[in-house]
Amino acid sequence: MFEELSRQKQLIFLAGIFEGEGWFGVNQRKKEWTPTAVLEVQMTDEDIVKRFQYYFKTNGNIHKRKKKQKEHHKQVWRFWLKGYRALHFMEEMLPFLGIRRTEQYYAVVKTIGNGPKNWSPPLSEQTKN
Secondary structure (H helix, E strand, O other): OHHHOOHHHHHHHHHHHHHHHEEEEEEOOOOOOOOEEEEEEEEOOHHHHHHHHHHHOOOOOEEEOOOOOOOOOOOOEEEEEEOHHHHHHHHHHHHHOOHHHHHHHHHHHHHHOOOOOOOOOOOOHHHHO
């Protein structure tokens, strides 16, 4: 069913999931780090997490948590993106996200600035401002 939706409807669906189950920030290292945007979605429904994978046409980027917090807890699945792909996906979702997620996005853009030299796709003019 998800695969039959238009790209726009898939994006709206994923934005809703991300709003509730997602996280967006900067991957930071203590020494000599290049700031990198990171986007993650964690939940116990593997089939929903795989929809992010389908949207990006990737075979990787999904991991299951190795250890459950407690034995009676469900398995947790995680989808992640890093770098310009994470930034551009967040930019695509902006019209469908709430204030808090939107602020997270702009905070990451501000932290990264013009970005590292190893990624070239520019952010939209709206995002740069």
